[in-house]
Amino acid sequence: MTLEATMHLSRYVQSKALPNGIVGLYSPFGHRFCYLSSEGWQQVENGQFERLDERTLETMQQQQFLVEEGFEARILNHYLPPTEHIREMWLVVEQACNMACQYCVTEGNVEEPAQRTLTAAKGDSDAGGCGSTGANTMREEIALAAVRKFAAYLEKTRPVFPRVTLYGGEPLLNWPVIEAVVPAIRNIRYPGQVRERPVQVLVITNGQICRDSMVEFFSRHQVSVSVSLDGLEHHHDSQRITLSGKGTFQRAAESLRRYKAAGLNVGICTTIGKHNYRDLPEIADYFADEFAVPVELQVPFDIPFNGGNQSSIAMVDAAPYAVEAYARMRRKGLLEGLLGRRMVQVNSGTFHHRDCSAVGGQIVVAPDGSIGPCHAFSGQRKFFAGNVLEDSDPWDNLAFHEWSRRQPVNMPDCHGCSAIAICGGGCPYNAHVATGSIWGKDPQQCAYMHYLIDWMIEDIWNQHAQEPCLPEEVLPQ
Secondary structure, eight states: OOTGGGEEEOTTOEEEEETTTEEEEEETTTTEEEEEEHHHHHHHHTTOGGGSOHHHHHHHHHTTSEEETTHHHHHGGGGOOOOOOOOEEEEEEEOOOSOOOTTOTTGGGSOHHHHHHHHHTOOOGGGTOOOOOSTTBOOHHHHHHHHHHHHHHHHHHOOSSOEEEEEESOGGGGHHHHHHHHHHHHTOOOTTOSSSSOSEEEEEEOSSOOOHHHHHHHHHTTOEEEEEOOSSHHHHTTTSBOTTSOBOHHHHHHHHHHHHHTTOOEEEEEEOOTTTGGGHHHHHHHHHHHTOOOEEEEOOOOOSSTTOOTTOOOHHHHHHHHHHHHHHHHHTTOOBHHHHHHHHHHHHTOOOOOSSTTTTTEEEEOTTSEEESOGGGTTTTTTOEEETTSSOOGGGSHHHHHHHHOSGGGOGGGTTOTTTTTSTTOOHHHHHHHHSSTTSOOHHHHHHHHHHHHHHHHHHHHHOTTOSSOOTTOOOO
């Protein structure tokens, strides 16, 4: 029996027909790309490997497009996920908000009676925002206890790039706690740290509150700020409104400009939805020209309460626009975070084990001090257990162990999928909302990643149409 007779086309390979009779192939293991004539592709599909030229056959074997029997059963053992450890913490310092975004994942995960209480506690951004009290608001005692617990983890695990994210609701409504907790985070030290201030601090804000004292405080403590902007003014104001129904774009954009002018590390978070998906390339151009900061295009979340996310759009429809937005920002020398992170891993040939630090890499502390793996579930406290005020360990919560294992290598539904090394399993929250289990597929990320692979196949060919089988260093930038 010849060697060719023992081979077959790997079921992990994704193909795309290109112009001029070319077929591009992608293999996830090492992120390999290969290009054949349509005739050569037909020979591969028919198992006529002996008709391929020697160089092409050798390359397709080496790069695992053509594999021997048993390959699929063995290969995932080489990509088992690394041991997980806590390196991020999300502090939900304020669950209430001064806006009424139509797709809010925090409020959309609070059952209706409690939701009315949450809304009543809000301060309207028309008045510049005001504080909130009660169970929605984290006390300083809880925030500082959370920092101490996180510091103890860092002492053990010593990660290279730990981070604390201050989240809401609108976190700046609870300014006294932010003033207390940021210096405490900045004082964290542990053996082997590689930076003078080892823990990055990030605030995610709607930009409706921005005082000179806040800008100075963030600058002094080197706090990064992400401002939510959903596009141009008409996109943004169709969804991101005040409690009285007014638009919020102008104030958010001005806050972003002030943070940037102060020299802060700033970025934009944009939620994809029906209100903006077709215009994402135009939005990318606008953001690049107007603000010139990194952007994160956030895949839409659905919500179980509050009537669901009426703005949600299937990523199978939005993906072409989102990828074009990434490409435009790339040409302008700016980063779109979600795809940009994947391009780094594609270029390095590494496996994208997980899509989110909620899978074994973070703790989320709710306003009452309870601890869970995912900030999207902080509204209903699903999967939350224990408290930072207690002598408890998040890993005593069985949910943390389950979440830490939720990676595509451990998900049978992902075996045989060409996107297995780039999707990270998608979002457990989205999967849970769609299927009732975190172990289900995230339909949004699945569609997005398969489109991305098609785009990479075509993009590389358009840039480097030289050889039928490209060298491994020719990858998307």
